[in-house]
Amino acid sequence: MRYSFYPGCSMEGTAVPYRKSVEPVAEALGMELEEIPDWNCCGATVASGVVGDYTQQVVAARNFALAEPRGLDVLVACSSCFLSLALTNKRFQEDADFHRAANEALAAAGLKYNGTLKVRQILEVMVNDVGIERIRARVKRPLTGLKVAGYVGCQTMRTLPWEFDDPEHPVVLDRIIEALGATATPFPMKTRCCGSSQTLPAEKILMGASREILESAAEGGAQMIVTPCPMCQLNLDSYQGRMNQLLQTSFAMPVLFFTQLMAIAFDLPPESWALKYNIVSPFQALAPLGINR
Amino acid sequence: MADCQVSPEAVRYDPAFSREVYALENGPQIKKCMQCGMCAVSCATRASMNYSPRRLFNLIKQGKKETVMKSNTMWMCTTCLMCKVRCPRGIAIVDVMHDLKNLAIDQGYVTHPQAAFYQAFWKEIWSRGRVFEGGVTARYFLKRGILGEIKTILSMKDVGMDMLRHSRMPLLPPRKIKGLGDLHKIIEKARSQRKEVS
Known part of the structure; x- marks a missing residue:
C-alpha cells in the first residue's frame, strides 16, 4: 500500500494534529506515504471564485503532473483538497477538450499530466485498501x-x-x-x-x-x-x-x-x-x- | 416564506445579462433549472441569503443584473454540495456559484466581506504557492480596512489566543514553493486561454 501523499496547506498550519497523527497511523497500518514534491495549494473551494474553475483546476493539476511519474494513487486527507483534486482529475479523464487545454497551460512550465492517477479520499482508503478487519486487528x-x-x-x-x-x-x-x-x-x-x-x-x-x-x-x-x-x-x-x-x-x-x-x-x-x-x-x-x- | 412573494413590479426580461451568465464556464447549466426548489430546501445557508439559489436562477433568467450581482447569495454558499447532490436536473449549482463570484469580482461587485476573503486567499496562493492561514487573515483585514474591522478583530481575540496557546496558529509562514515561477507561468497561460475562449 504505497501512495503519493497530498497533505494540503492546513496541515502546515491549523491542522498540525492531523499531520502528526495521520503519518504514524498510516505507517502502523502498513501504508507508505510519499509526499508529492513541491506540491502547491489546490485552490480549495475559493480560488475558482476569483479566477474561475478552469484556472483553478489547472493550478490543481500541477500536483498531478509532479506526482504522475511515481504512478501511485494520490491520497488526500483534507476534504476541501479532495473536492478540488478529485474533480480536477475526473475532468482530466473525461473531458478531452479540458485535457488538451490544461496540458497547454502546464506546458508553460514544461509539465504534462496524462490523467493516469487515481485520487483517493482517506476514509475510502481506510475501508477499501486497509480494511476494517485490519484496523480492528491493530488496536492495542x-x-x-x-x-x-x-x-x-x-x-x-x-x-x-x-x-x-x-x-x-x-x-x-x-x-x-x-x-x-x-x-x-x-x-x-x-x-x-x-x-x-x-x-x-x-x-x-x-x-x-x-x-x-x-x-x-x-x-x-x-x-x-x-x-x-x-x-x-x-x-x-x-x-x-x-x-x-x-x-x-x-x-x-x-x-x-x-x-x-x-x-x-x-x-x-x-x-x-x-x-x-x-x-x-x-x-x-x-x-x-x-x-x- | 419570502420565497413565495410575487414582485409587484411589471415584469421585464433583459436577455443581455442572462446571456452573459450563460456564457460562463458552468452558465449553460442554469437553463436546465425547472424551479423545483430542491436547492432552496437543501441549502445550509439559505436563511442568510437574500435569494435562494432557485430565486437567483430565476432572476438571472429575467436579466436582473444589479439584483443578482449585488445579492449575497453566491457569497453565502459554503460549497457543502447538498444542492449539487440533490438537484434532480443534475445542475452543479455550487459551480455556478463559483462563476457568479468570479463575475462579481471581475466587474467590481466586491462589497460583501466574502469577496475580500476570496481575494486574500488567491493573493496568498499567488505569492507563496501555498496558503498560510495567518497570511489570509492579515490580507483580509487589510483589504477590508483595519479601522472598520477593529471591532471584529477585538471580538475575535479570544479565539485567536486559544489557537496561539495550542500552537494552532503559526505566526510565520512556511517557505514558498520552489516552483513558484513555474506556477505563475501556468496561471498566466490558463488565464490567457480563458480570455481567448470567452
Whole structure:
C-alpha cells in the first residue's frame, strides 16, 4: 500500500494534529506515504471564485503532473483538497477538450499530466485498501465505553456522490470508530456544513451551524467528536468558547481528527496523539481509558 | 416564506445579462433549472441569503443584473454540495456559484466581506504557492480596512489566543514553493486561454 501523499496547506498550519497523527497511523497500518514534491495549494473551494474553475483546476493539476511519474494513487486527507483534486482529475479523464487545454497551460512550465492517477479520499482508503478487519486487528488499547460522534462533514462524501458510501448518511466513519472499540453514537448532523470559511466574513453563520452540530452530537450522548476534515475540526474546536460567551451555551465537546483517536487506540507514542493541539481538552473523556494529561 | 412573494413590479426580461451568465464556464447549466426548489430546501445557508439559489436562477433568467450581482447569495454558499447532490436536473449549482463570484469580482461587485476573503486567499496562493492561514487573515483585514474591522478583530481575540496557546496558529509562514515561477507561468497561460475562449 504505497501512495503519493497530498497533505494540503492546513496541515502546515491549523491542522498540525492531523499531520502528526495521520503519518504514524498510516505507517502502523502498513501504508507508505510519499509526499508529492513541491506540491502547491489546490485552490480549495475559493480560488475558482476569483479566477474561475478552469484556472483553478489547472493550478490543481500541477500536483498531478509532479506526482504522475511515481504512478501511485494520490491520497488526500483534507476534504476541501479532495473536492478540488478529485474533480480536477475526473475532468482530466473525461473531458478531452479540458485535457488538451490544461496540458497547454502546464506546458508553460514544461509539465504534462496524462490523467493516469487515481485520487483517493482517506476514509475510502481506510475501508477499501486497509480494511476494517485490519484496523480492528491493530488496536492495542480498545476504546471500550468511549462514546464518539463521527462527523464526516459535507464535502468528503458529496464530492463524488455514490462512489463510496452515502452522500447524506454515511456510515464509514462510524465503522472505523467501532473498530477501535468505541461506540459510535447516533448523529443526524454528521454531514451538515459547519460554516466553512465564513469564520472571518460571517461568523454568525459559522456559530449557527456549529451550534446545531454540537447539540446534535451531545443529544446522541457523544463524549467527543471525530472528523477527517481540517476546516470542520478547527471551526468546531476553536469556536466553542466564543459560542459559550455569546450564545450562553455550555459546550465542552472535544473535537479530534479521527486519526488522533486511531493513534490512541493503536497505542502509538503519545506525540502522535497530538492532543496538546486540541483547544477543548479531551482528557476528561479519555480519563476512564487511563489517559491523563 | 419570502420565497413565495410575487414582485409587484411589471415584469421585464433583459436577455443581455442572462446571456452573459450563460456564457460562463458552468452558465449553460442554469437553463436546465425547472424551479423545483430542491436547492432552496437543501441549502445550509439559505436563511442568510437574500435569494435562494432557485430565486437567483430565476432572476438571472429575467436579466436582473444589479439584483443578482449585488445579492449575497453566491457569497453565502459554503460549497457543502447538498444542492449539487440533490438537484434532480443534475445542475452543479455550487459551480455556478463559483462563476457568479468570479463575475462579481471581475466587474467590481466586491462589497460583501466574502469577496475580500476570496481575494486574500488567491493573493496568498499567488505569492507563496501555498496558503498560510495567518497570511489570509492579515490580507483580509487589510483589504477590508483595519479601522472598520477593529471591532471584529477585538471580538475575535479570544479565539485567536486559544489557537496561539495550542500552537494552532503559526505566526510565520512556511517557505514558498520552489516552483513558484513555474506556477505563475501556468496561471498566466490558463488565464490567457480563458480570455481567448470567452
